[in-house]
Amino acid sequence: MTPRGTDVEQVELANTAFYECLERGDFDELSALWLDDEISCVHPGWPVLSGRGEVLRSYALIMAHTDYIQFFLTDVKVSVMGDTALVTCTENILSGGPADEESGELGPLVGQLVVATNAFRRTPDGWRLWAHHGSPVLADADGDDDD
Amino acid sequence: MTPRGTDVEQVELANTAFYECLERGDFDELSALWLDDEISCVHPGWPVLSGRGEVLRSYALIMAHTDYIQFFLTDVKVSVMGDTALVTCTENILSGGPADEESGELGPLVGQLVVATNAFRRTPDGWRLWAHHGSPVLADADGDDDD
Numbered sequence: 001m002t003p004r005g006t007d008v009e010q011v012e013l014a015n016t017a018f019y020e021c022l023e024r025g026d027f028d029e030l031s032a033l034w035l036d037d038e039i040s041c042v043h044p045g046w047p048v049l050s051g052r053g054e055v056l057r058s059y060a061l062i063m064a065h066t067d068y069i070q071f072f073l074t075d076v077k078v079s080v081m082g083d084t085a086l087v088t089c090t091e092n093i094l095s096g097g098p099a100d101e102e103s104g105e106l107g108p109l110v111g112q113l114v115v116a117t118n119a120f121r122r123t124p125d126g127w128r129l130w131a132h133h134g135s136p137v138l139a140d141a142d143g144d145d146d147d
Numbered sequence: 148m149t150p151r152g153t154d155v156e157q158v159e160l161a162n163t164a165f166y167e168c169l170e171r172g173d174f175d176e177l178s179a180l181w182l183d184d185e186i187s188c189v190h191p192g193w194p195v196l197s198g199r200g201e202v203l204r205s206y207a208l209i210m211a212h213t214d215y216i217q218f219f220l221t222d223v224k225v226s227v228m229g230d231t232a233l234v235t236c237t238e239n240i241l242s243g244g245p246a247d248e249e250s251g252e253l254g255p256l257v258g259q260l261v262v263a264t265n266a267f268r269r270t271p272d273g274w275r276l277w278a279h280h281g282s283p284v285l286a287d288a289d290g291d292d293d294d
Contacts, residue, residue, distance in 0.1 A: 038226040040235045040264065045285030048235045048262045050224055077197055079185040079277070081268055084231040086278050088187045088195045115195045117187065117280040119266060121228055130226070131233050133264040135282030138192030 007122075008078045011085040014120055014127040015078075019071040019091070025063045031056055034129045035121055042133040044114050067107075068096030083122040084130070090115050091134065113137040155225045158232040158267055161274040162225075165265065166218040166238070172210045178203055181276045182268055189280040191261050214254075215243030230269040231277070237262050238281065260284040 005013075014033070021030040034052065041055040042048050043062070049055045072092040079086045093112040119131040152160075161180070168177040181199065188202040189195050190209070196202050219239040226233045240259040266278040 038228070038233075040224070040226070040233065042235075042262055042264060042280075042282060045283065046262075047284050048222065048224075048237070048264075050235065075195065077187070077195075079187070081185070081277070082230055084229070084266075086185075086187065086266060088189075088197065088278075090195070115189055115193075117189060117195075117264060117266075117278055119231075119233060119264075130228070131235075131264055133189075133280040133282065135189060135280065136192065136285075137194050138283075 007080045007085065011078050011080060011087060011120055011127050012076065014129075015076070015087045015089070015118055016073070018118065018129060018132075019073065022059075022063075023070055025066070027056075027060060027063060030059055035123070039129065040131045040133075042135070044112075044134045044136045066095060070094045085120040085122075085127060087118040087120065088116065089118070090137075154227045154232065154269075158225050158227060158234060158274050159223065161267055161276075162223070162234045162236070162265055163220070165276060165279075166220065169206075169210075170217055172213070174203075174207060174210060177206055182270070186276065187278045187280075189282070191259075191281045191283045213242060217241045232267040232269075232274060234265040234267065235263065236265070237284075 018033055021033060034055065036052070039052060039055055040048055040050050041058065043058060049058050074090045074092060076087065076089040091114040093114060094109055095112065096107055096109050113136070114134045115137055116132060116134040118129065120127040121130045165180055168180060181202065183199070186199060186202055187195055187197050188205065190205065196205050219241070221237045221239060223234065223236040238261040240261060241256055242259065243254055243256050260283070261281045262284055263279060263281040265276065267274040268277045
C-alpha cells in the first residue's frame with residue numbers, strides 16, 4: 001500500500017487523499033489516514049481538538065451536515081525533514097447547500113478560502129496525519145507583493 | 148544553550164520563549180528561534196507565508212505596529228515524535244493601543260482568542276520553529292462537552 005516515488009511525491013499523495021476522503025464523505029478511509037495517537041485538528045474558526053475521539057467525532061459531525069464539498073488545492077508546499085512532513089496549502093472550497101426536495105437540484109454553491117498546515121508522519125503503512133490546522137483567510141493582510 | 152530536562156519540557160520552554168520574544172518585541176531573538184530553511188507561518192486571518200524572508204518580514208511589520216502585547220497561554224499540549232514536536236495551545240492575547248501622547252498611558256486593552264499549532268525541530272542548538280499556524284476562534288462551534 002506504500003506508494004512509490006520520492007518523499008515529497010508520497011506526501012503530496014497522502015495530502016490529496018485526505019481531501020478526497022472529505023469530498024467523498026468516506027469516514028472510514030479518513031479515520032485510517034490519521035495516526036493512532038497524539039493527533040490534533042483545528043477546523044476554521046474552531047478551538048483545538050485533541051486525540052482521535054475528538055478529532056474523528058468532529059469529522060463525523062461535519063460530514064453529517066455537508067451535502068456537497070469540493071476542495072481545489074493551490075499553493076501546495078511540502079517540507080520533509082526526517083520522518084515528518086509539513087504541507088501548507090490553500091483550500092479553495094466549494095460547497096453546496098441541501099438539495100431542493102422537489103427538483104433534486106443542489107442549493108446555491110458557496111465558496112470559502114481556507115489555508116491549512118498539515119503535519120504527516122512516516123509509518124510502515126505510509127504517511128499518516130499527525131495534525132491539521134485550517135483557518136479562514138479574512139483579508140489579504142500581509143501586504144505581500146512578491147507573487 | 149540547550150536546556151536540560153525531558154523533550155517535552157524543552158519544547159515547552161522553546162514554545163514559551165517564542166511568545167516571550169513577541170511580548171518583548173525582540174526581533175533578533177525571534178529570528179534565531181526559527182529554522183534556517185523551509186519555514187512557514189500563518190497569522191490569524193492571513194494567507195500562508197513561506198521562507199525566512201516572508202515570515203520574518205511579517206514579524207517586523209507586526210512588531211512595528213504593536214505597542215503592547217501579552218500572551219496568556221492555556222491548553223498547552225506537546226507531542227514529540229523523533230526529532231519533531233508539535234505544540235497546540237490557546238493564545239489569550241491582550242494587546243494595548245498606542246499610548247496617549249499627553250498622559251503617556253496606554254490606550255484601551257483589547258482581548259483576542261487565537262489557537263495555534265507550532266511545529267519544532269530538534270537541532271544541535273535546541274528546538275527551533277519549523278512552522279506556526281495561528282487562527283481566530285470565531286465561536287465555540289465544536290459542540291464539544293467533555294471539558
